[in-house]
Each structure stands twice: as C-alpha cells, then as structure tokens.
Amino acid sequence: QAHMAGGVEPARYAYQGAVWRKQLATSDRPREYAQIGIEVFDSADPGNADAEVFDRVMRALKTLNFPKGLGVYAGDVGLMQAAVASLKTSELRKAALMRHLWRPDRFDALLSRYAGEVDPPPGRETLSLDGLAEAISDAGPEIGLRRAADVAARVERLVADRAEPSLPASQVDALRSLQDMNIALDQAADAITKLASELPQIAPAVQKMTAWVEALANRGYDLSRIMFQGTYGLTSMEYYDGFVFGVSSGDQLVATGGRYDALTEVLGGGAKMAAVGAVIRPNTVAEVSS
Amino acid sequence: MSILKIGIPSKGRLQDDTVDWFASRGLTLKRTGSAREYSGAFEGLPDVEPVLLSAGEIPKELAAGHIHLGVTGTDLIHEKLPLRETQVQMMAEMGFGFADLIIAVPKFWIDVSTIDDLDAVAAEFRSTHRFRLRIATKYHNVVRDYLKRVGVADYQLVDSQGATEGTIRNLTAEAIADITTTGATLEANHLKTLRDEPLLKSQACLWKSLTADWDNVPGWAGFAAKLGWDAS
Numbered sequence: 001q002a003h004m005a006g007g008v009e010p011a012r013y014a015y016q017g018a019v020w021r022k023q024l025a026t027s028d029r030p031r032e033y034a035q036i037g038i039e040v041f042d043s044a045d046p047g048n049a050d051a052e053v054f055d056r057v058m059r060a061l062k063t064l065n066f067p068k069g070l071g072v073y074a075g076d077v078g079l080m081q082a083a084v085a086s087l088k089t090s091e092l093r094k095a096a097l098m099r100h101l102w103r104p105d106r107f108d109a110l111l112s113r114y115a116g117e118v119d120p121p122p123g124r125e126t127l128s129l130d131g132l133a134e135a136i137s138d139a140g141p142e143i144g145l146r147r148a149a150d151v152a153a154r155v156e157r158l159v160a161d162r163a164e165p166s167l168p169a170s171q172v173d174a175l176r177s178l179q180d181m182n183i184a185l186d187q188a189a190d191a192i193t194k195l196a197s198e199l200p201q202i203a204p205a206v207q208k209m210t211a212w213v214e215a216l217a218n219r220g221y222d223l224s225r226i227m228f229q230g231t232y233g234l235t236s237m238e239y240y241d242g243f244v245f246g247v248s249s250g251d252q253l254v255a256t257g258g259r260y261d262a263l264t265e266v267l268g269g270g271a272k273m274a275a276v277g278a279v280i281r282p283n284t285v286a287e288v289s290s
Numbered sequence: 291m292s293i294l295k296i297g298i299p300s301k302g303r304l305q306d307d308t309v310d311w312f313a314s315r316g317l318t319l320k321r322t323g324s325a326r327e328y329s330g331a332f333e334g335l336p337d338v339e340p341v342l343l344s345a346g347e348i349p350k351e352l353a354a355g356h357i358h359l360g361v362t363g364t365d366l367i368h369e370k371l372p373l374r375e376t377q378v379q380m381m382a383e384m385g386f387g388f389a390d391l392i393i394a395v396p397k398f399w400i401d402v403s404t405i406d407d408l409d410a411v412a413a414e415f416r417s418t419h420r421f422r423l424r425i426a427t428k429y430h431n432v433v434r435d436y437l438k439r440v441g442v443a444d445y446q447l448v449d450s451q452g453a454t455e456g457t458i459r460n461l462t463a464e465a466i467a468d469i470t471t472t473g474a475t476l477e478a479n480h481l482k483t484l485r486d487e488p489l490l491k492s493q494a495c496l497w498k499s500l501t502a503d504w505d506n507v508p509g510w511a512g513f514a515a516k517l518g519w520d521a522s
Contacts, residue, residue: 025372025431099413099443106441122485123403140397140480144458146415154401154414 003041004268010042016282034282036060041264043274047211050243050259053278055219057255060280061247064289068250072225074185075232076212077101077240077258079192082205083175086198089114090164092157102238104231111175116166124162127155174198181230185213186223212243239263243276249288255280293339294509295502297351297360300328300342304494307386308361316516337509346370348497353377355501358510363387365469365492369429379498381519387494389469391429394481396458403485405440408465412444415464426450426463429489433467436489455479 003011016036023029038056040049061070084097093114100106112118128135132152142148174195183191189206196203217223233244242259257278265272298319299305309319318333319340328342341357348362349370361384371377395402402408412423426448427433433447448463455475457463469492470476476483504510514521 096410096413100441103441103443109441121404121406123407127401136398136400139400140482142398143396143480144464145419145461146396146399146411146464148398150414150418151399151401154411158401 001267013039037279039277041275047215050212051215053276057278066249066289071248073227074245075229076209078205078242082201083199086201114167115172171198178230184224185226185228188228252284254284291506294507295357297343297348297357298340299345352499358502363492381498382496384494389492390488391490392483392488393467394483395465397482409442416444422446424448424463425465426457427467
C-alpha cells in the first residue's frame with residue numbers, strides 16, 4: 001500500500017527478517033520464522049522481470065549444497081483464467097468458476113455441475129417468477145440487512161440459470177487437460193496451444209507465458225528440467241495472476257514466488273503496477289542443505 | 291496416590307441427566323456441603339471426587355489433566371480442543387443432551403436452501419455492502435473448519451455467546467451457526483436450517499483425559515468395573 005501511495009516505477013525491494021503467520025492449531029509450523037524476499041515493480045518488460053526474480057532466487061540457492069537436489073516447478077495462473085473465460089456459458093457461471101479458482105474442490109464441483117455431470121443443489125426446482133413477491137413475504141418476515149429485493153433478484157438469476165445449457169464436453173475435457181498438465185516446461189507451450197481450439201482465449205495467454213519462458217531460457221536455464229503444472233500457484237494466496245514458481249528439496253518448499261499485478265490494483269486504490277516477487281525460507285534451507 | 295477426579299456439569303438438565311445416568315449404573319452421585327457449594331461425592335467411593343464445573347470448562351480441564359474424567363458435549367470438545375486426539379478419549383456416549391450444530395438463515399430467503407446458496411449470497415453481499423457476510427456463532431473452530439472444507443469464501447464470523455438467534459434481526463449478523471434440538475427457537479425467530487447435514491451431531495459423553503496423571507489412582511479400578519470398562 002505504501003509503495004502504491006508514493007512509490008516510483010521501476011523499483012526493487014529486498015528484505016530479510018522475522019515474519020509472523022498465524023498457523024492452524026493442529027500445525028506444528030512456527031508462527032514466527034525468518035524470511036528473505038524480493039519484489040520487482042517494473043512494467044517495462046514483465047517476462048524479463050519474472051525471470052529476474054527467478055534467477056536471483058536460484059543464484060542464491062546455488063551457493064549451497066542440497067543433497068536431495070532441487071526440484072523446480074512453474075505455472076501461469078493466467079492460463080486457467082483464460083480457460084475459464086473461454087467457456088461457452090453465462091457470465092454468471094464464469095464468474096462463479098473464477099471466484100473459486102483458488103479452492104480446487106469447489107471449482108471441480110462447480111465445473112461438474114455446469115457440465116451437467118451432477119444435479120444442481122436441491123431447493124431451486126420449485127422457484128418461480130410467478131407470484132414471487134408473495135412467495136417471499138409468505139415465507140417469513142423481512143429481517144436482517146439482506147432485503148426481499150435481493151432475494152427476488154437472485155431468484156430471477158436462478159430461474160434463468162436453470163435454462164442455461166450444459167458446457168460442451170469437449171471444452172470441459174480441454175480445461176481438465178490443463179488442470180492435469182504436468183510436463184517439462186520446454187513442451188508446455190505446444191501442449192497448451194493444442195487446447196486453444198476448444199478454449200480460444202488460451203492463445204493470447206500462452207503468448208504472455210512465452211515471454212517469461214523465453215526470458216528464463218535466455219538466462220541459461222534448461223527448460224527441460226523445470227516442471228510445468230497447470231494448477232501451480234492456485235492453492236496458495238489468492239493474489240497471483242501470472243507467472244508462479246516454487247523450488248523444493250525433497251518435499252520441503254525452500255522458495256516460491258509469482259506475479260501479482262492485480263493485487264497492486266486492489267491495494268493501490270485504483271492505480272495498477274506490474275509487480276512480481278519471491279521469498280526464500282532460510283529455516284527450511286538450513287534443514288535441507290549442507 | 292491421588293483421588294480420581296470426575297468433572298460433572300454444575301447445573302441444569304445436563305447435571306440431572308448425568309446423575310440419573312450414573313445412578314442407573316449403580317453409582318450414586320450426591321451433592322455435599324451447603325446449597326451453593328460446588329462439591330459432591332459418589333456414595334461408597336471415597337477415592338473418587340466429582341468436581342462440579344461448567345460444561346464449557348470441562349474440555350480444557352480434561353486437556354490440562356486437572357481431571358481424569360469429565361462429562362460434556364461433543365460440540366464443546368470439538369470446539370475447544372483442536373488437538374483433542376492427543377488430549378482426550380471418548381469413553382461412552384451417554385444418550386442425552388442431543389443437539390445438532392447447524393447453519394440457519396432467515397426463512398424469507400427462499401433462494402437459499404444449501405451451503406452452496408449461502409456461498410453465492412456471500413459473494414453478492416460482499417460486492418453490494420463492501421464488507422463480508424457475517425455468521426454469528428460461538429463455535430469458531432468447528433464452523434471455520436467446516437466452511438473451509440466445503441469451500442465457502444467471503445464470509446466472516448462474529449462472536450455470539452448467547453441469544454444467537456436474535457442477531458440477524460438486530461443487524462449484527464446475516465446468518466447463524468448454532469446448536470438446535472427441536473428447532474423451536476429458530477422457528478420463533480423466523481429462521482430456517484440449511485438442508486445440508488449438520489456440521490456436528492452432539493450429545494453428552496464421558497471423556498477420559500490422556501494427559502492426567504494415571505499413576506496410583508486407586509479409585510479408578512472400582513469405578514471402571516462398575517461401568518464395564520477395562521481398567522488398564
């Protein structure tokens with residue numbers, strides 16, 4: 001927020017110190033731990049900025065020895081967003097899917113419903129526009145902040161949604177292929193482009209992705225040794241909207257990051273800035289490196 | 291050597307039903323001392339001490355090992371002890387104090403029947419009102435775990451320690467999560483339960499503390515035998 005209020009562009013921040021994070025009661029993760037991070041605010045060449053952040057993290061990690069090696073994973077949240085935007089269905093249904101991109105079980109349940117694979121939830125079959133106002137007032141007194149008019153408006157949307165045809169199976173299959181995708185990064189663009197015939201908006205999203213993929217190659221990274229995952233980045237915080245990556249040693253995550261342009265808009269009171277960053281977890285690094 | 295301590299609800303129907311439950315198993319629980327004194331005894335069992343506590347405090351006393359056994363509802367154990375697996379063991383379902391933890395909304399919300407609907411309404415509510423839909427409850431842990439599991443977003447929990455059914459009318463919440471038995475209070479406050487399964491089905495149970503000191507507790511063998519338990 002402070003940067004958006006008075007910051008300049010381009011800008012680069014680096015920090016290190018203790019961070020505090022409330023953990024689940026059942027977790028044995030510490031609530032306060034060390035973190036090292038970098039943020040790059042620079043809209044001149046986003047693909048290159050993505051690669052710069054990745055490169056700084058990798059060069060730092062490579063000064064150490066990891067007996068189990070390092071596994072590198074990457075994804076691009078923009079692809080799933082483009083896939084959803086491509087679906088031949090109502091804007092309301094697309095918005096519902098977009099909202100739950102970050103909750104995979106919910107997303108899959110909604111997709112299944114819109115694909116006609118499962119029945120809609122009970123209670124909607126009897127809703128009708130005839131005598132709607134009376135039906136609402138007969139059901140009970142109007143209490144609370146939500147008003148009868150809000151209920152009526154949603155009934156109208158639900159009745160309209162009943163008539164919405166199911167998603168074409170071929171589109172659903174294509175979207176699921178993207179979700180299940182787990183291949184070497186050097187093959188990813190081709191594999192994803194094959195889905196563009198069913199999900200047209202994926203084509204421009206792949207173009208954007210190519211910018212950071214090429215920037216990584218230009219910095220000497222072997223793309224056949226980075227694993228692309230279609231849903232990478234979707235189970236962490238809800239603010240990533242482009243390039244995402246993670247570095248693991250064994251099953252321990254030592255570093256992670258991604259692009260978060262949309263967050264700058266939300267926290268920037270309307271202004272938007274290109275932003276990408278990453279963190280390294282020193283405690284984990286100390287555990288798994290020698 | 292230490293006395294076997296058993297947490298007993300200090301008042302109300304829960305205490306009456308607890309006394310009856312023990313009585314039907316040959317264990318007579320009597321209050322001792324003056325009318326307002328929170329002390330009791332099991333007839334003929336000098337090495338066993340009933341400790342009168344509010345049902346809401348029994349879970350933490352069990353977890354801390356201050357009492358060896360305790361009578362309280364499943365709902366309170368689940369809410370207050372997220373680490374219960376290492377702290378307590380359920381020894382018996384006592385067959386009373388039944389209550390379901392449910393989510394309820396105003397009856398006039400004819401567009402809302404399931405948690406799916408509530409999630410959709412939460413999304414709309416947030417964009418209209420610029421703050422998240424409020425669910426009033428005292429069961430913060432159980433409700434949050436449930437909503438995370440079913441994938442609900444854009445809500446907030448507001449604390450309500452009593453008279454939760456009145457919060458919606460008083461404009462301090464839009465929905466509630468509370469325990470219900472007959473549903474009469476919900477009905478009287480113009481609320482309806484969502485159609486989904488309850489978040490939790492609760493009843494009074496006898497719990498054993500896994501953290502209390504069980505070394506040299508002479509009262510335990512006889513007590514366990516009366517209840518048909520293995521005293522090891």
